[in-house]
Amino acid sequence: MNKIIKKEYFSEKVVKLVVEAPLIARSRKAGHFVIVRVGAKGERIPLTIASADKDKGTITLVVQAVGKSSSKLCALNEGDYITDVVGPLGQATHIEKVGTVVCCGGGVGVAPLLPIVEAFKKAGNRVITVLAARTKELIILEEQMKTNSDEVIIMTDDGSYGQKGLVTQGVEDVIKREKIDLCVTIGPAIMMKFVSLLTKKYNIPTVASLNTIMVDGTGMCGACRITVGGKTKFVCVDGPEFDAHQVDFDEMMMRLSSYKDME
Amino acid sequence: KERTQIKRVHMNELAPAYRITNKEEVNQGLTKEQAMTEASRCLDCPTPLCMTGCPVQINIPQFIKNIERGEILEAAKTLKETSALPAVCGRVCPQEKQCESKCFYTQKMGKDAVAIGYLERFAADYERESGQISVPEIKIHNGIKIAVVGSGPAGLAFAGDMAKYGYNVTVFEALHEIGGVLKYGIPEFRLPNTIVDVEINNLRKMGVEFITDCIIGRTLSYDDLHEMGYKGIFVASGAGLPRFMGIPGENLIGIMSSNEYLTRVNLMDAANPESDTPVIKGKHVAIIGGGNTAMDSVRTARRLGAERAMIIYRRSEEEMPARIEEIKHAKEEGVEFLTLYNPIKYIGDEKGKVKQMLLQKMELGEPDASGRRSPIAISGKTELINVDEVVVSVGVSPNPLIPNSIKGLQVSKWGTIIVDQDTMRSDIPDLYAGGDIVRGGATVILAMGDGRRAAASMHQALSGKA
Numbered sequence: 095m096n097k098i099i100k101k102e103y104f105s106e107k108v109v110k111l112v113v114e115a116p117l118i119a120r121s122r123k124a125g126h127f128v129i130v131r132v133g134a135k136g137e138r139i140p141l142t143i144a145s146a147d148k149d150k151g152t153i154t155l156v157v158q159a160v161g162k163s164s165s166k167l168c169a170l171n172e173g174d175y176i177t178d179v180v181g182p183l184g185q186a187t188h189i190e191k192v193g194t195v196v197c198c199g200g201g202v203g204v205a206p207l208l209p210i211v212e213a214f215k216k217a218g219n220r221v222i223t224v225l226a227a228r229t230k231e232l233i234i235l236e237e238q239m240k241t242n243s244d245e246v247i248i249m250t251d252d253g254s255y256g257q258k259g260l261v262t263q264g265v266e267d268v269i270k271r272e273k274i275d276l277c278v279t280i281g282p283a284i285m286m287k288f289v290s291l292l293t294k295k296y297n298i299p300t301v302a303s304l305n306t307i308m309v310d311g312t313g314m315c316g317a318c319r320i321t322v323g324g325k326t327k328f329v330c331v332d333g334p335e336f337d338a339h340q341v342d343f344d345e346m347m348m349r350l351s352s353y354k355d356m357e
Numbered sequence: 358k359e360r361t362q363i364k365r366v367h368m369n370e371l372a373p374a375y376r377i378t379n380k381e382e383v384n385q386g387l388t389k390e391q392a393m394t395e396a397s398r399c400l401d402c403p404t405p406l407c408m409t410g411c412p413v414q415i416n417i418p419q420f421i422k423n424i425e426r427g428e429i430l431e432a433a434k435t436l437k438e439t440s441a442l443p444a445v446c447g448r449v450c451p452q453e454k455q456c457e458s459k460c461f462y463t464q465k466m467g468k469d470a471v472a473i474g475y476l477e478r479f480a481a482d483y484e485r486e487s488g489q490i491s492v493p494e495i496k497i498h499n500g501i502k503i504a505v506v507g508s509g510p511a512g513l514a515f516a517g518d519m520a521k522y523g524y525n526v527t528v529f530e531a532l533h534e535i536g537g538v539l540k541y542g543i544p545e546f547r548l549p550n551t552i553v554d555v556e557i558n559n560l561r562k563m564g565v566e567f568i569t570d571c572i573i574g575r576t577l578s579y580d581d582l583h584e585m586g587y588k589g590i591f592v593a594s595g596a597g598l599p600r601f602m603g604i605p606g607e608n609l610i611g612i613m614s615s616n617e618y619l620t621r622v623n624l625m626d627a628a629n630p631e632s633d634t635p636v637i638k639g640k641h642v643a644i645i646g647g648g649n650t651a652m653d654s655v656r657t658a659r660r661l662g663a664e665r666a667m668i669i670y671r672r673s674e675e676e677m678p679a680r681i682e683e684i685k686h687a688k689e690e691g692v693e694f695l696t697l698y699n700p701i702k703y704i705g706d707e708k709g710k711v712k713q714m715l716l717q718k719m720e721l722g723e724p725d726a727s728g729r730r731s732p733i734a735i736s737g738k739t740e741l742i743n744v745d746e747v748v749v750s751v752g753v754s755p756n757p758l759i760p761n762s763i764k765g766l767q768v769s770k771w772g773t774i775i776v777d778q779d780t781m782r783s784d785i786p787d788l789y790a791g792g793d794i795v796r797g798g799a800t801v802i803l804a805m806g807d808g809r810r811a812a813a814s815m816h817q818a819l820s821g822k823a
């Protein structure tokens with residue numbers, strides 16, 4: 095049982111939760127995630143640890159309500175308890191000073207992108223963040239990203255905000271403009287696939303943080319497995335970050351729809 | 358002798374047609390009369406061979422004679438002298454390969470063994486239902502803190518003994534539930550959770566503390582445990598890593614490990630409409646493998662509505678490692694056994710859902726290193742069958758989390774922790790290990806025996822007697 099200390103709305107469907115979890119706060123690094131369960135019949139869902147405060151013994155989660163379990167979590171209030179929070183899980187992000195980093199995210203990927211943007215900025219990189227969504231209302235965390243990036247580019251499918259176009263267009267404009275040393279992408283598998291194809295064309299090293307379906311998050315079930323460089327990997331223990339150019343995104347997209355008709 | 362003329366008792370069971378509609382326990386246990394009659398078959402052998410077949414050397418004739426006299430609570434006491442979880446072992450031990458295989462009846466008379474497992478279960482259940490469970494009184498608390506990693510049978514058995522010796526025991530469990538495979542693996546229809554919970558509550562009454570959602574090596578490190586004042590650590594983290602076969606199409610939708618399948622159904626209660634966790638309920642379900650895990654998965658599939666539930670096994674039925682009772686129950690429940698077949702490829706539909714699998718026909722060759730005849734492909738003989746769900750149950754490997762997170766811990770090439778076989782101590786003086794993390798995939802009773810041995814030797818070491 096972990097108490098929610100603070101709740102803040104970033105948008106109608108995106109909340110920030112500060113949660114009591116002293117042990118996790120102490121041992122976590124950027125890129126780690128937790129598995130959370132709400133209620134006795136709750137599902138185990140993975141969420142990135144956006145930030146942590148060792149002294150206060152808290153971790154911060156940024157949650158986007160996309161389905162049943164994430165909505166249940168977003169509906170909790172300050173003072174409520176989350177039934178289970180376990181972690182930190184996964185491999186920490188490999189953060190170093192590489193030069194200029196493009197971080198691009200869309201959909202569910204924007205929340206877990208934030209701690210990575212922060213970490214790369216802190217390490218002294220020039221960080222350009224590209225946020226993409228269908229329409230203006232779905233752009234989230236713009237302010238938080240701006241605080242931690244040298245530049246934020248907004249892309250909307252319908253042109254209602256920022257520039258009209260897909261995330262790949264935004265990224266390609268940057269690539270054509272200046273030298274990019276690393277690209278980090280988190281979002282829907284289809285988006286990561288096209289970002290990966292684009293950066294491969296320009297030979298830019300690219301890291302994708304994969305949001306596969308998980309159950310235990312400790313390597314016990316294999317629900318999170320995907321193919322990287324022709325080999326099966328477990329995202330929860332080997333990842334969640336991988337060399338995007340090696341990831342079989344088509345397979346990942348397919349696997350993500352495993353329970354589509356049941357959720 | 359008259360005793361030898363009595364026929365071995367039959368376990369009372371739910372009818373197959375009924376039991377596949379629910380998750381009620383299939384074996385209903387013996388009545389007191391049945392148990393006393395069965396107990397009277399035991400010849401009280403001067404050198405009881407049966408005991409040599411029990412990994413923890415339960416005093417079998419003694420507990421059985423107690424049952425014969427009608428002193429069931431005494432029988433339960435005898436069991437508890439050696440076994441921490443008799444109600445569990447009486448249900449899940451592969452008795453026909455252990456104690457019962459060595460019984461005088463089997464060995465010397467060519468008759469059915471005394472039903473040691475059924476009697477063990479009877480005595481343990483009787484004690485529990487009588488409400489007179491003896492919770493060991495703990496006389497001296499020595500205040501020394503001991504940490505246990507993992508709450509499966511090895512960890513529970515160890516915790517129980519250490520608590521009895523007077524230590525302050527804390528069990529750390531990665532999952533949100535206590536019990537290890539007893540909870541997330543072995544299904545309700547074979548081992549009800551309430552049975553396991555009674556044992557866990559007894560440990561609580563003895564002062565054992567349980568901390569869930571805490572992964573040693575992640576949430577807390579080995580060094581953290583030292584800082585917190587733990588003087589001894591017992592690692593019982595199990596062999597939780599699923600193996601896949603690495604054949605084409607294995608990552609299609611609808612193909613999963615038995616760990617995933619059973620965890621969804623048992624731990625997450627996914628078959629219950631009120632549960633938020635989904636599970637695929639296939640109509641044509643193939644389970645790959647021939648062990649207990651495969652039998653548990655295939656019988657679960659039947660209960661979730663599979664019209665065709667199949668075991669695909671590359672050797673013949675004789676080589677199957679599953680308990681004979683599980684195979685019998687599976688057959689009664691309408692499970693099909695496709696033996697001497699091995700999957701070589703899966704084929705998906707346009708959405709990536711598995712729809713067919715290609716099976717290679719096998720034959721048996723010479724015995725291999727395991728002593729079993731090895732399966733050989735018959736070239737050119739393949740078959741395509743329709744499936745909409747596949748559960749891969751071809752074994753597990755030890756979880757590398759602990760070995761990877763503790764510097765200097767010796768690990769075998771299979772990833773198991775290396776310990777002294779008598780003391781269960783690793784080459785790190787305060788770290789002991791037992792159960793599947795030491796043995797690879799083994800059994801409940803072996804895991805439990807390891808826990809007890811580790812407790813005895815850690816106690817000796819800590820009390821300066823070693």
Ligand SMILES: Cc1cc2nc3c(=O)[nH]c(=O)nc-3n(C[C@H](O)[C@H](O)[C@H](O)COP(=O)(O)OP(=O)(O)OC[C@H]3O[C@@H](n4cnc5c(N)ncnc54)[C@H](O)[C@@H]3O)c2cc1C
Pocket residue numbers: 127137138139140141142143156157158159160161162163164165202205206304305306307308309334350351352357
């Ligand atoms: C390592 C990792 C880190 C993540 N970090 C964040 C984060 O910081 N913030 C955030 O808002 N989201 C994050 N996610 C995604 C989040 O876990 C899913 O949105 C959530 O599980 C959806 O569950 P649901 O029941 O609400 O939605 P559903 O309706 O069940 O599913 C919606 C979508 O989520 C996928 N999904 C369903 N169940 C799971 C599951 N158990 N695990 C993973 N994906 C699932 C489905 O395939 C579907 O595409 C992360 C995912 C991973 C793997």
Ligand SMILES: Cc1cc2nc3c(=O)[nH]c(=O)nc-3n(C[C@H](O)[C@H](O)[C@H](O)COP(=O)(O)OP(=O)(O)OC[C@H]3O[C@@H](n4cnc5c(N)ncnc54)[C@H](O)[C@@H]3O)c2cc1C
Pocket residue numbers: 449450451506507508509510511512529530531532536537538539542543571572573574593594595596597619649650653680756758759791792793794798799800801802804
């Ligand atoms: C489906 C199935 C059916 C089986 N049927 C039988 C049977 O009929 N008869 C029989 O004798 N045996 C059977 N077995 C085998 C038997 O269950 C195992 O041999 C036994 O459970 C091993 O016990 P253990 O205590 O070593 O580990 P486990 O029972 O595996 O427990 C290990 C526990 O440690 C936890 N853990 C792991 N790492 C950490 C960490 N770093 N920090 C904290 N906690 C951690 C795990 O979450 C788990 O709960 C079966 C196994 C399965 C999977």
Ligand code: SF4
Pocket residue numbers: 410411412413414415417440446447450451452455456457473474477802
């Ligand atoms: S613990 Fe298992 S092997 Fe030992 S007597 Fe009981 S059933 Fe037989």
Ligand code: SF4
Pocket residue numbers: 398399400401402405406407408417418459460461462471473
């Ligand atoms: S070997 Fe068989 S008959 Fe002899 S004591 Fe053991 S159970 Fe009884």
Ligand code: FES
Pocket residue numbers: 307308309310311312313314315316317318319328329330331
């Ligand atoms: S979530 Fe179970 S192995 Fe990764």
Ligand SMILES: [Mg+2]
Pocket residue numbers: 137161162163357633
């Ligand atoms: Mg869901």
